Amino acid sequence: MAKIDLDNMxxxxxxxxxxxxxxxxxxxxxxLITPEQWPKLKAFxxxxxxxxHVGARAFAAMAKKAPDDTLRQIxxxxxxxxxxxxxxxxxxxxxxxxxxxxxxxxxNNNLRLVIEWLDRFADDQPVYVLGTVVPMLEIALDGAxxxxxxxxxxxxxxxxxxxxxxxxxxxxxxxGFSVMEMQGHGKTYIELIRMTAQLMDPxxxxxxxxxxxxxxxxxxxxxxxGLPEEKLYEAMRKFEKxxxxxxxxxxxxxxxxxxxxxxxxxxxxxxxxHAPIDALVKVADVIPKKAFPAVPSWVKExxxxxxx
Amino acid sequence: MKNNQPLAQQQPPADALIIGAGFAGLxxxxxxxxxxxxxxxxxxxxxxxxxxxxxxxxxxxxCDIPSNLYSFSFAQNPNWSRSFSGSREILEYIHHLVNHxxxxxxxxxxxxxxxxxxxxxxxxxxxxxxxxxxxxxRTTVMAQGPLSNPGWPGIVGIEDFEGKKxxxxxxxxxxxxxxxxxxxxxxxxxxxxxxxxxxxxxDKLTVFQxxxxxxxxxxxxxxxxxxxxxxxxxxVSQTAVRKALYLAHESMALAVIWNSPLTRxxxxxGRWHLRKQVPDRWLRRQLTPDYRMGCKRILVxxxxxxxxxxxxxxxxxxxxxxxxxxxxxxxxxxxxxxxCIVFATGFEVSNAGTxxxxxxxGGRSLNEEWxxxxxxxxxxxxxxxxxxxxxxxxxxGPGHNSxxxxxxxxMDYIVRSIRxxxxxxxxxxxVRQSAQDDHNxxxxxxxxxxxxxxxxxxxxxxxxxxxxxxxxxxxxQYAKQMADLELEDYRLLAEEAASETV
Ligand SMILES: Cc1cc2nc3c(=O)[nH]c(=O)nc-3n(C[C@H](O)[C@H](O)[C@H](O)COP(=O)(O)OP(=O)(O)OC[C@H]3O[C@@H](n4cnc5c(N)ncnc54)[C@H](O)[C@@H]3O)c2cc1C
Ligand SMILES: [Fe+2]
Ligand SMILES: [Fe+2]
Numbered sequence: 002m003a004k005i006d007l008d009n010m011x012x013x014x015x016x017x018x019x020x021x022x023x024x025x026x027x028x029x030x031x032x033l034i035t036p037e038q039w040p041k042l043k044a045f046x047x048x049x050x051x052x053x054h055v056g057a058r059a060f061a062a063m064a065k066k067a068p069d070d071t072l073r074q075i076x077x078x079x080x081x082x083x084x085x086x087x088x089x090x091x092x093x094x095x096x097x098x099x100x101x102x103x104x105x106x107x108x109n110n111n112l113r114l115v116i117e118w119l120d121r122f123a124d125d126q127p128v129y130v131l132g133t134v135v136p137m138l139e140i141a142l143d144g145a146x147x148x149x150x151x152x153x154x155x156x157x158x159x160x161x162x163x164x165x166x167x168x169x170x171x172x173x174x175x176x177g178f179s180v181m182e183m184q185g186h187g188k189t190y191i192e193l194i195r196m197t198a199q200l201m202d203p204x205x206x207x208x209x210x211x212x213x214x215x216x217x218x219x220x221x222x223x224x225x226x227g228l229p230e231e232k233l234y235e236a237m238r239k240f241e242k243x244x245x246x247x248x249x250x251x252x253x254x255x256x257x258x259x260x261x262x263x264x265x266x267x268x269x270x271x272x273x274x275h276a277p278i279d280a281l282v283k284v285a286d287v288i289p290k291k292a293f294p295a296v297p298s299w300v301k302e303x304x305x306x307x308x309x
Numbered sequence: 310m311k312n313n314q315p316l317a318q319q320q321p322p323a324d325a326l327i328i329g330a331g332f333a334g335l336x337x338x339x340x341x342x343x344x345x346x347x348x349x350x351x352x353x354x355x356x357x358x359x360x361x362x363x364x365x366x367x368x369x370x371x372c373d374i375p376s377n378l379y380s381f382s383f384a385q386n387p388n389w390s391r392s393f394s395g396s397r398e399i400l401e402y403i404h405h406l407v408n409h410x411x412x413x414x415x416x417x418x419x420x421x422x423x424x425x426x427x428x429x430x431x432x433x434x435x436x437x438x439x440x441x442x443x444x445x446x447r448t449t450v451m452a453q454g455p456l457s458n459p460g461w462p463g464i465v466g467i468e469d470f471e472g473k474k475x476x477x478x479x480x481x482x483x484x485x486x487x488x489x490x491x492x493x494x495x496x497x498x499x500x501x502x503x504x505x506x507x508x509x510x511x512d513k514l515t516v517f518q519x520x521x522x523x524x525x526x527x528x529x530x531x532x533x534x535x536x537x538x539x540x541x542x543x544x545v546s547q548t549a550v551r552k553a554l555y556l557a558h559e560s561m562a563l564a565v566i567w568n569s570p571l572t573r574x575x576x577x578x579g580r581w582h583l584r585k586q587v588p589d590r591w592l593r594r595q596l597t598p599d600y601r602m603g604c605k606r607i608l609v610x611x612x613x614x615x616x617x618x619x620x621x622x623x624x625x626x627x628x629x630x631x632x633x634x635x636x637x638x639x640x641x642x643x644x645x646x647x648x649c650i651v652f653a654t655g656f657e658v659s660n661a662g663t664x665x666x667x668x669x670x671g672g673r674s675l676n677e678e679w680x681x682x683x684x685x686x687x688x689x690x691x692x693x694x695x696x697x698x699x700x701x702x703x704x705x706g707p708g709h710n711s712x713x714x715x716x717x718x719x720m721d722y723i724v725r726s727i728r729x730x731x732x733x734x735x736x737x738x739x740v741r742q743s744a745q746d747d748h749n750x751x752x753x754x755x756x757x758x759x760x761x762x763x764x765x766x767x768x769x770x771x772x773x774x775x776x777x778x779x780x781x782x783x784x785x786q787y788a789k790q791m792a793d794l795e796l797e798d799y800r801l802l803a804e805e806a807a808s809e810t811v
Binding site for chain 2: 018019020021022065070078081082084085088089120124125231297298302304305306308309
């Protein structure tokens, strides 16, 4: 991937939009989901849809902090596009009989923590923090979750929907890595120190405390679905490969941090990492629903109805 | 009705040919008349006077400036029913002016000017209308309105929509909005007035926002009867109120025009207003502007935020992808379906061109000259276009005070110039290019320090970010700029001799 021209990218984004009504959600093929697959797929899709949705919220925060107008507009589109992915995935769930009329899937507790964090603190984060975490999540999703889904599900409508979604994701990644490189451009050791000092910000630590378990939780879900966890790791290594392909990319201190963290995630032998994080996943699981504050209103904006 | 009469060239030319019968055109006619100049022709493309206030009759249309200040100082109205009058009441006031000053005799209705050209030999401006009629004038006043041509957004698929399309500035009162599913595109000055009204009658109302405006609380109240009586019996009391309002608005320039501690204070006031009216954190985030206050027009409303929170109303901030047969598709993948789309998308602003071709000395084209941003001398004259006067010309826009205050300065300048042309028996009064350049250098360097040029996109700026619209200062400074006719800045051409006098 060469460095991309963001103005051209914005034009391209504007010219290649799609909407839920481009897909016939009642076309035949839903019956191809086996009864054996169904419950696991339901849990998987619910998580996937929520991850899209929190990704959307992260882009909203990035739009506020974007360093220039072009990026601000791009992130505003990405915000909406991630919402569209969540909507489309919900439409699939509806098609597969996984949702009652008007039902919204329950987010798992790890996601609830992430939602809480995003809602309270995301807008205050420097743009490069989210600008690095988001590509990591995207590549994990893109490379592992979606691909895996398409390998296991035969429903042609699912394939049609994900073809559209993946078209968007390719651009998200293109922009994501370009921006990481832009941010790494000309960075020095001193800046590295300064940027890492921001890690001491308690708000960011809270964010980390919700992001790390989310990755482990995803891993657990994938394993549950029968996906070799190696696939997830492969995708995460891709982050390291693409993000670090240029000097500028490597000089982005946040890339370094996320990269190292990624290495921990993919190495189960790192017990000192996984034991506490897995524990956090478990802890999150037992947080009573009542302990969470009411979900923020942006959460209720998703819908499986192509028209409103 | 159409005035069927012989071609205007055969008639003696008007001393003043005025294009447009809004506040500016009518006000200029009143002032000329008061100076004994009565050979006036006003060309108006519509069949009624009133301009802005005739065209903008959408539900909720009202003025953002208190009526005591948004009226002519030489024709105050003691009977305003509210502190901020509605569009209809302002239109009534304009009708009152027309009758009181007997202006109807000057007006040619249904005459839409499509070309204006200077005839150097005759020393006359020739205005051609779309019907092919030609009217001439020794002097011409461009009073066609800064905001008189509805602007439509460049959204793909507008023509495809099969429901009703309404523009705020061309309302169709025969269309019944009751029980309809209605979209409003835009969140500018008109939109925030329309939305609360539509929320009362629509079955479903969806507001599409691209950029949230700064909105301040509006101190609106009905005028008690004792107050009207006082104003009638003692006009000085009204003049005093007007003066106070004027000064109050002048002080706002400190917050609006320049980035000052007062800007911060005003932003805090705006945020407080939002917090008080909108409890939901996400909605508040959507409604919080992320540009400096004053960069775009500041709005006032008490009922916009509450209206957005009614059960039948929804704010959408997703970018619009396209308009389809049934509604509006936004990027989150949903088609929002409507019976009616209201375009509250403002006006075509001629900050980089002229509304119709204007040809000056030696065939020069003003549209061409203004392509990269309009420029004039003191907003009112352009070199090479003698005896031509602009109301709301380049860099005359008020950001913080009544447009009529600025307009009165322009009208007086025009009357003084026309009287000078008559008394000195001039064929042409043409501003010098050097004077115009000096003026613009100073204006642009002052503009660079203002909030308008602080980095947001607005209709104040051309596509290249050149500010040809706003006046960077107090209304008082503007009035001072317009107070003197400095003849040394002009080339004077005497009527008989073709040679230049100094
Ligand atoms: C919705 C709205 C709200 C506003 N609120 C405020 C406010 O709160 N405070 C404030 O100070 N200002 C406000 N303004 C600005 C307002 O435009 C001015 O205050 C003032 O009304 C301008 O008067 P005008 O005579 O210059 O133009 P207009 O009132 O627009 O009159 C121009 C006239 O010229 C005619 N015309 C145009 N082109 C041609 C042509 N080619 N041939 C013949 N006739 C033509 C038009 O039909 C019209 O009658 C508002 C404007 C709008 C649109
Ligand atoms: Fe996505
Ligand atoms: Fe994405």
